[in-house]
Amino acid sequence: MTTLTKLRARVSPQAISKVTRIFNGTLDDIFAELFQNARRAGATRVAVTAEHLDDACLITVDDDGAGITDPIDLVSLGQSDWSGECRTREDPAGMGFFSLAGLDTVVSSTSAVGSFSLGIAGDAWTGEADIEVLPWDGPRGTTIAFHFPPGPDGKLERTVEAAARFFPLPVTYNGKDLARTDFLADAYKIIERDGFRIGVFRDQHSPHVATLNFHGVTLKHAFPVIKEVHHTQWSVQVEIVDAPDLVLVLPARKEIYRNAVLDHLVELCRRAIFSVIYAEPLHRLSFEDWLEARSYCPDFSQAARQLPLWWPTLARDDYREVPRFADLETGAAIYDDTDSFDAVSFGRALRRSAGDEPHKLAGPEPLAFYEPITNIIGYPWYDGIRCFVRTGECFTHDGGAPAEGDETLTLRPDAIRLELTDQHGRRLDIETDFVIQESDDSWGDPDCARIALTQSSELSPDDLTDLIIDAVFSPSDDSDADSYDTQETRFRHDAAVRAHAILEGEDAAIIAGIRMAFADRIAWRIPHGRTLNLTWSRGGSHLQLADAGEGSDQ
Template sequence: MTDMVTHIRARISADALDKATRFFNAGLEDIFNELLQNARRAGATRVEIIEEPDHIIVRDDGVGMRNPETLLSFGKSGWEGETARLEDPAGMGFWSLSRRGCEIWSMPEGALSGWYAKITSKAFQGRESVPFETLDDERQGTGISFPKKDGGEMSVRPLLEKVAGFYPIPVFYSSHPDDPIEIVRSDFLEKAVRIETFDGGRIGVIPNGRWRDTIAANFFGLTLSPSTPDVHETFNAGSYHAAFDFTGGAGLELVLPARKEMVLNDAWRDLLEAGERAIYRHIASCKDHSLAYKDYCRAHELGVDLSQARDWLRSFSPPTAQDNWAGLDKLESVKDGAVVIAVNESPVIMQCLSRALDGGAFSHLYQEHAAYEGYRWYDALAKIIEVRWTLIDGDSELVLLDLDGAHASIDGVSFDGLTDKDWADRARPDRIVANLVIEQDGARRSLDIDTDLILIGEGDDAEEVLPIITKTALTERALDPDDLSTLIVDSYFSPSDDAEANSYQTQRRDYEIAAYARACEVLIGKEAALIAFIRDHAAEHVRWTCPSDRRVVIVIDNYNVDVAFAEPPIEVAAADKTAAPPPGA
């Protein structure tokens, strides 16, 4: 019988050392981040980066290293006291040099001599030992020299400006020792509109511009991009994210060895909630806000007392087919008698509804803002939640079921293939009534409003649009072709983005011309519309080519075009009329 193993213990395999050159990506950013952190922990007051043709040297004036044995003890940091307690150093950062190898020397504080060693990639992998030499007459601190890569490496100075931008110690760069340049540094939270402290650092509330900065955490110059709380006000009024500037402690941990991510432990989750709370505290300190109701509730869950969102809404503006969204009218304070348009239908329906409401049935119309549902003042407003259309002709009433679908119908009778008589009978009712359903304080009521015009049909081609117009509007000429064609364009025109389609300007111009022709046909008759169409085209495209002192005659017969100047010229004909009056004058 085979003996069973009853206990196992974690250990580091020798194979792991053989893979040491893969613990880091061997890039300059990782190397600088790790060496700068080590210099800071060593109490350095300045760090120098010297770029030579083939090597880069990093030097600091810290306390130096008394025991170089820890350099190649993977996972043993050698840091003690407050540094070990607050930062939990992992003892892995030096291994960012494992693929390149390096030369290192150090003069410990108060020592009479220091040491020097050359550490190759094989040494990092445990394949060879490293001899140490005694070093005299060297200034206090530690220096490391490592080779550059052959091509494809980012320039040193711009990279230092990135990795040392929030570093707490002065960093100097030079391409030769006699001309050092100090790297510009700044406060990580300099853009914050609110700063709070926690046991382990600071929380900043950062306003987002057109987009948020993905860098949201700083660990003594080592920047990270964790997902942190975002809070957005509605109407694009403002948005904020939390950023964290760590000073150590608080139980926070970084994913090892490269330390580019946060460990999702309880301390980090608590800090994320603290960041969210800080954002709401900032919003509470402002005069007004436009938070969605769910965010308002979340603030109260976190113990932040917020007032309700300010009672501002946008005036109602119907969407067009081109954009399929309502216009962004200026916000205004909700007035007495306000009614919210909470109908969420197609542009055709919304355009026709807007025309019906232009008659003044309501004094103040506002766009729906669903994010505010739950606020007392918003829930108390009257809201139009549904609209249907009834065509009344004598004693007959027909309910319109759909305005813009491919199978628009009245009482289930499709408009596809209607005869001219059917069209004449149905398209000219005595009345058109918009049947509104209004909801307020949990109760619903109906309201009927007369209008003079609605549109039905699919509308991809303006010729397909079927305007329904009351008899009175037609006989009293209450509509003109410009108004009707504008309504058709706003309700139906949407440019094609097909690769073979014309430009947007050409598509819109062609649709506008077709919509105007359709409007003229409906309002003044097909023949008159055709004449107007030809006249308008001639005025737009031909008139400017004709001499101002000549009369041009254009004859189009069976698609053949003939053009001639009328004889005699205009001024000669006028002179003849003046000189020779007609008989009997």
């Protein structure tokens, strides 16, 4: 057992032997690191040149910065000779130059105290061979030349262009100025605070787009995204201006190191988004997000008094677009339907009441119904709206006698009344002529749905068929199921038979079924301009094709 009472962490000398594995050795990493070193050295420009040889590409990166004072710092992993100001502002790690590890490299530099040139190749990178320091007579700055394996046509040019795009210094490639772009050019609004430029973007968020520009090095970080309820989505991108304590995870620099400064930046991003929303004419923040927004700005207004107009949910809807939002009208109410049977029944009652305004209820107490939005529960204006659910229905016969305990699948009462109750226990009765209810197996078979239709209803067989389909038809998406069209055609046939039976009797239903089957499967075989005369009974059948003008007695 050791008897030591104190020790101190250190870097093993063997670590240098693994230096070629610290970086991926890609051109992206190399340009990113060399460009950053030039910027930290106070350069005003960076020049990249490339000469394509037979078996390699000779790439040179030249800058007019302060140069390197001591060559030993250049090849000492984790050590650098950056100025005190640079160390304070950026905390450089002294690893960037080793992105070239393993490549034949020549470095030539002139600083205020001297000049040198050195070549590094093979074992010299891992500390197993000496590196000869040679004299150099060149201008102030640093030139790094290295051999890189040849790649696909245009890849080198694209990589340099990408490295220069958001870099703060001008870059040339083979003498040509490369385009630079403001990282936040497309922002809806830019807010500068605490050493950050925060761009707030409207409806442009993508997980595949870089969100942080660290002096030209871009990376993806999941900064806050705030989505208004069925409205605008707000996101941010951040550019570092002067934030010395925000650092990247070494050595790859592909993610932000988690510390208090990152937490502070995240809070700044949320504050920036809320400040932009605050200036908008209206918003639809969830109640939870609105409470947070008020912690930054106490007079933050409530969400707009708007809700989507009520529209029935149909059984076949896998995905349903939210109806358009509209300002609340006088007599605004919410209807929270439970399923498609409830929704279709209520929708029929409203259409029967208000005609071409399918979300309104006419009568002595006119109401305009809207969809419930759970994310905004809590706003005083929303909680003050009457919210109805269906609590029952009443069928009456013989001028008012209720139909009790009738479980038949088809009812033809004299009157139907839907009973609704709001959150305060107050009831609302709505007269209608149609109700459809779920029963055993009704999701797959229109004959199993329980349907009540008043004796005086003016619904046609086609209208009733559509109501049954809307409430009941839910197509199967199993891999071995028929196509949607085939399932819908089959279901419509059965629904139409049921509708004709209710409204016109069994004979009419049989004829309707035959007519639909004939139209679907046989009619297309009759030649254009010809007539099929058909007689069919258990005793025999007679079919004859005739010209369209010939008599029906043939």
